[in-house]
Amino acid sequence: PTPRIELADKIEHLKKELNAVILAHYYQEPEIQDVADFIGDSLQLAQKAKGTDADVIVFCGVHFMAETAKILNPDKKVLLPDLQAGCSLADSCPADKFKEFIEQHPGHVVVSYINTTAAVKALSDIICTSSNAEKIIRSIPEDQPIIFAPDRHLGSYLIRKTGRDMVLWPGTCMVHTLFSERKIRQLKIRYPDAEVLAHPECEERVLQLADYIGSTAKLLARVKESPAQRFIVATEPGIIHQMQILAPEKTYIRAPTEGAACEACSECPHMRLNTLEKVYQCMLNGYPEIQMEEELRVRALRPIERMLELS
Ligand code: 13P
Ligand code: SF4
Numbered sequence: 001p002t003p004r005i006e007l008a009d010k011i012e013h014l015k016k017e018l019n020a021v022i023l024a025h026y027y028q029e030p031e032i033q034d035v036a037d038f039i040g041d042s043l044q045l046a047q048k049a050k051g052t053d054a055d056v057i058v059f060c061g062v063h064f065m066a067e068t069a070k071i072l073n074p075d076k077k078v079l080l081p082d083l084q085a086g087c088s089l090a091d092s093c094p095a096d097k098f099k100e101f102i103e104q105h106p107g108h109v110v111v112s113y114i115n116t117t118a119a120v121k122a123l124s125d126i127i128c129t130s131s132n133a134e135k136i137i138r139s140i141p142e143d144q145p146i147i148f149a150p151d152r153h154l155g156s157y158l159i160r161k162t163g164r165d166m167v168l169w170p171g172t173c174m175v176h177t178l179f180s181e182r183k184i185r186q187l188k189i190r191y192p193d194a195e196v197l198a199h200p201e202c203e204e205r206v207l208q209l210a211d212y213i214g215s216t217a218k219l220l221a222r223v224k225e226s227p228a229q230r231f232i233v234a235t236e237p238g239i240i241h242q243m244q245i246l247a248p249e250k251t252y253i254r255a256p257t258e259g260a261a262c263e264a265c266s267e268c269p270h271m272r273l274n275t276l277e278k279v280y281q282c283m284l285n286g287y288p289e290i291q292m293e294e295e296l297r298v299r300a301l302r303p304i305e306r307m308l309e310l311s
Helices: 003-018 042-051 063-072 095-104 118-122 133-138 152-162 181-190 216-225 237-246 276-285 294-310
Strands: 020-025 038-040 056-060 077-079 109-113 126-128 146-149 166-168 195-198 230-234 251-254
Touching: 003 020, 003 276, 020 042, 038 042, 042 056, 042 063, 042 216, 042 294, 056 063, 056 276, 063 077, 063 118, 063 294, 095 118, 095 146, 109 133, 118 294, 126 133, 126 294, 133 152, 133 294, 146 152, 152 166, 181 230, 195 216, 216 237, 230 237, 237 251
Parallel strands: 020 038, 020 056, 056 077, 109 126, 109 146, 146 166, 195 230, 230 251
Antiparallel strands: none
């Protein structure tokens, strides 16, 4: 056996020994996805974390996702293979500045994207993900003003979709803002049969070129449902691994980024900090572990539970 297979075997063994479950986001390295017990989008991963009876959750994703799993499971050990795996959206919205922002807009319902720290969640009324955001916004009475944070592109997309006028926090995703409208247009001319799939964190000019917009799980489901045989994928390319498993006969093209041609440019540098080796090491050592003060956890739990009830 090759060393990678040996590593995967060792992870499998530790999984049983620890009564652990491995949850992975679609943006993880393919070899991490292959050892996971469950692969999903942010909402599905939160739902899965809530329902698990494992003693240990190995969260292969970024910090806010593992933190959400911990908020939902205070008595379980939640491991994140690399504690530095952050998120530019969560980083764009520090809790102290967000508190001031909320105070400047009294009477607003605060809807926060799951890509936020526990401290920002604790300041929010309800959490959403890209797969349920529209439903959550529509559940808020028409006359109720809304703050939406931290992704302004997802926020603008929701304003266009729902007609609701929301106050937006000016955060962006460092990956989804890289896609080049100009180069996607060129690709569409070269492959007129291709369907453009885009995540709503992309800029409006990219979303305007998209044939289908959705969360990672929805984009994945779309490749199976769609009659198209070729797709231009405007999201983190880790998802193409599951697309190839789900519909292997179809062709997937990474949406190009602006600047010099670069295959890896749309890979999320935070997500990609996790490696198969680090997954093994964290299970072996019981570290890095997500820790949280109980008082903060309880405050952050309330808006997450509101989201899960509505989802
Ligand atoms: P999804 O909820 O669609 O999986 O998105 C998570 C994310 O981080 C997008 O960049
Ligand atoms: Fe955050 Fe963007 Fe990476 Fe998703 S792709 S984890 S939003 S930086």
